Amino acid sequence: MLRHAAELAIRRPRTVITVWALVLVVGLGLGGAVFGRLGGLGANVPGSESQVTADRLNKLDPNPDTIDGLVTSTTAGRVITADTGLRSRVAAAVADLRAIPGVAQVPDPYQTPGATGDGQVVAIPVTFAGGISSDAEDVASRAAQDRLHAIATPDFQVRVGGGPLVGDALNQTAQSDAGQAEMISLPIVLLLLVVVFGGLLAASLPLVLALCGVASTLLVLYGFSFATDLSVYSVQITTMLGLGLGVDYALLMVTRFKQERAATPDIADCVRRTVSAAGRTVFFSGLTVAVSLVGLVVYPAPFLRSMGLAATAVVAVDMLAAVTLLPALLAKFGHRIKPASARRSEGRWFGRFAAGVVRRPVPVLVVIAVGLLTVATPVTALTLTPGDARELPASSESRQVYDLSVAHFPGRSAATPLYVLVQNGAARPDYLAHLRALPGVVDSAQKALPDGSAVLELTPAGTVNGKVATGLVQTIRDERQGASVTGDSAHLVDFRRMLVDRLPYATAVVLLSVFVLLFLFTGSVLIPLKAVLTNLLSIGAALGAMVWVFQQGHFAGLFGSGVKGGLGALDVTVPPLLIAVAFGLSMDYEIFILGRIREARLAGEDARSAVVTGVRHTGRVVTCAAALLMIVFACFMTGGAAPILEFGFGLTLAVLIDATLVRMMLVPAVLALLGEGAWWAPRALRGVHARFGVAEAPEPATEAGTAAAGRLQEV
Incomplete structure (x- = not known):
């Protein structure tokens, strides 16, 4: 499949480039309409008691804005x-x-x-x-x-x-933040790419791929908006992925192309070899990132499900562009790209660093693991909130209205009301009085409905996600007196329960898929297990730091006055989305390194030497890719919407930890300790890998092909 894509790009580069140019124009033109189709989904869970009750109340007694x-x-x-x-x-x-x-x-x-x-x-x-x-x-x-x-x-x-002005403000903030982040990040990324590649043409290719990813993102989201509801944050989050992964994949491909240029002057042959090696790594990386995000589809919440579908599609588009558009661009303009210098190709510094880690794997493993677990400790205090006007920047008029209300109406509860629908409530005055007198209720109102039921509006003390409000929801439900509860606090309770109930299924989907893909890629059963455990360490540390900063308020003022002092909770949608995306990106770098380690093993190196060789050849690529990805994510923190600040901070830190402590130190240490055992698999599975997995591929009989060891078979 990849070989056919490479041949098409070599024979018809103009055709491939023209098709992608049309995608870019249509995506930027038509896809921009998606901003008018976004809404705030938050913690709503279809079929839950809170959502069913809300839908019924909207029919019986629409609550005006x-x-x-x-x-x-x-x-x-x-x-x-x-x-x-x-x-x-x-x-x-x-x-x-x-x-x-x-x-x-x-x-x-x-x-x-x-x-x-x-x-x-x-x-x-x-x-x-x-x-x-x-x-x-x-x-x-x-x-x-x-x-x-x-x-x-x-x-x-x-x-x-x-009221509805809060949602409108969030939508406008999402649009302005996304545009601002792109305007800031793209010039910086281009400048750094020029430094990395030493030329404007080579540096522009990853940016072209990233722009195609963004345009495709908008087009995909616009299509999804007709089938499902989309959150106001979906554009920003998927744009992050489109930009970041586009740069990542192009960086790997162009770097490999420059290395192949140093071995042979034939551009077509260089493109073939680039697609055969780096293209295959991109293919497996894209599949792994995609299946990591597919786990979100298991959750019934519209926000998570739509984000899982959209993000998976975006990853697939970036991967497709990397193995079709980029080879066409290289075939057309590759003769103008300078070959890699011997010094950069060898990666001596990263090789020496990896050799040091391999010589002392136990101290490295203990220090890194203990450090990451310590940073992850605040996760135990994680609190979720369905969100309100506090998620807007301090400059927003809706946020100022919220802050003024809290400051000048000291007796007013910060929690939104609970709405309790009581069947046959008109005939049950004692029960209605009991509900109004429940501990924690600071205000109440009562209304009879045409069907004989009654609706109580109970305002709890404290905050929406506080123990009083959520406790009232649980108390009313536990009494089982024919009353159903809705409202923001009830939606939050149901969302938390949904996360707990569906987490085992989402985890099983992701881990099984990742295990299968990594097994097909490596032929090992221990390497997939190692990848999952090390990824969880880096994700836990990033999530713990996010709680420490945005929930507990440590140094939160550095991210704007809107979050100064902390928000007391994280937006309910951020942690599950962060875990899925960070896990996928971690697997991205895992496959980058494993691809080169496997090539070294196929060339005859022993397990420890192969680790050093793999890090030596990919260390610079992974470091540069991570730095560029961090710039993209960090630029999204220049906006003011709290969920995007949280998400951008968490992903930036997750990439930093993963590309340095985990990929450059923890992974080599674990592989060195396992030695040849890292590549072990039961006899039955070895047979499966021999038939369906990635194996060494025959290369064209050229001098450069003979010199390049360990090529991988066509997928």
């Missing part, structure tokens, strides 16, 4: 409730707001208890009519926002947020 306008003084600490000029402006605004078509209710804040908080703020909630179309509500919302902002004077400032 409400936005909040907050008026504050431009002078800090000033009490504004007695200002007659402001009072008249607010009264006029309330009258105008009530006249807007689609607006159902606007209470007079001066006649509503608690609407002025500590006296330094005036809150004006605007509730829209239930049952109107989303377009009509959008028109009414824009008109209401304009009228609220018109209250402002040089002495008074107005901020509008809450």
Whole structure:
């Protein structure tokens, strides 16, 4: 298959390049429409009690959206409730707001208890009519926002947020953050690639592949948006992967091409050999990363499932571009790329470093393992939250409304209400009174529904993810009195349970798939096991550091004032997504190194010498690829959305740990300790590998082919 792809690229490079150019244009053009089809999915789990109850309540008694306008003084600490000029402006605004078509209710804040908080703020909630179309509500919302902002004077400032405006702000932040990260990362990546390759043409090839990955990402997401809901963060996360893996794969391929150029002047032969060796590594790497992400599809949550599908597709597109577009570009322009110098090809520094690790594997293994386990310790305190306006940057108007509400309404709970649907509730006043009197309920409201049931709105003390709110959910469910609960805290409880219930299945899918692929690649049963354990160490350390920074607040201010002091919890979608993506990227570098180690073994080297040779030849590639990938991920931390900050930080750290401590030290140490035993497999499985696995391949009878040892068979 790969050989056919190489031959097509050599014979018809213009055709292959033209096809990918069309993909790039269509992807950037049509794929941009995906931003208008994104939404906030959060912790919703189809079929769960919270989701079923929410769907039923939406049919029986649609809960209309409400936005909040907050008026504050431009002078800090000033009490504004007695200002007659402001009072008249607010009264006029309330009258105008009530006249807007689609607006159902606007209470007079001066006649509503608690609407002025500590006296330094005036809150004006605007509730829209239930049952109107989303377009009509959008028109009414824009008109209401304009009228609220018109209250402002040089002495008074107005901020509008809450309700659907939080989701809109998250969507806008996702778009601006993705564009900003790409604008920052691409020039930096290009500059570093020029330094790495010593020429602009060779450096531009990984960038071309990365851009095709981004365009394909947008196109894939746009297609998925018609089949499933997509989160506002899906573009950023999959763009990270599209850019990062595109650069990774191209770096490996171009580096190998430059090395082959040093052995033979024939460009076509160099392309064939590059695809046969590095292309095969990319192929297996892409498959391994893809199956690592497929584990997300096991979860029924729309966010995780859609991210698993989209990210898997993106990896597949990057892999396809690496083994088709890149060979075509090399066949067309490869004569202008300088061969690798002898010094760079030999990788002497990495060889000496690996030899040192191989000589002292036990101390290296103990120190690295203990260090990573220590860094991973904060994972035991991991807390999840379904997210709210605090996920927005401090500069966001919706975030400012949230912060002002917390600061000036000290008696108001930070938790969102729980909605309890009670069957035949109208005939059960005692039970309704019992629910309203449960410990931890700070406010309540009751409403009868047309079908005879009743809905209670219970506001718990504390936060959405706090013990009081989640405990109330569990208490009501444990009583089994015909009541079902929904609301953000209930969704969170069900999401946590879903993660626990589906984790064994997701783990089994990923580990079995990875084991099979690595076994076919290496013929060993111990190397796949080693790969899983070492990957878990690096992922655990990255997740622990993420908890320490963003949840507990250590140095969180370095990532913006919006997360200063910590958020008290991580977004519920970040840890499972981080684990899946980081695991896949770890396997990416694992296969890079194993591919070269296996070539050395096929050339006749013993187990320990092969480890040194493998690290010597791939150390520079893995280090450069990791550095470029870290730049891409780090640039996504220049935005302000908390989940992307958490995800970008976790992935940056995971790549750093994996490419240095794990791949350059821990893996060589483990392989050195195992020796020849690392490549052991039972006799029955050896037969399976002999028939279906990767084996040595015949090469064309050229001088360069004879000199290049350990080529791999066509997939």
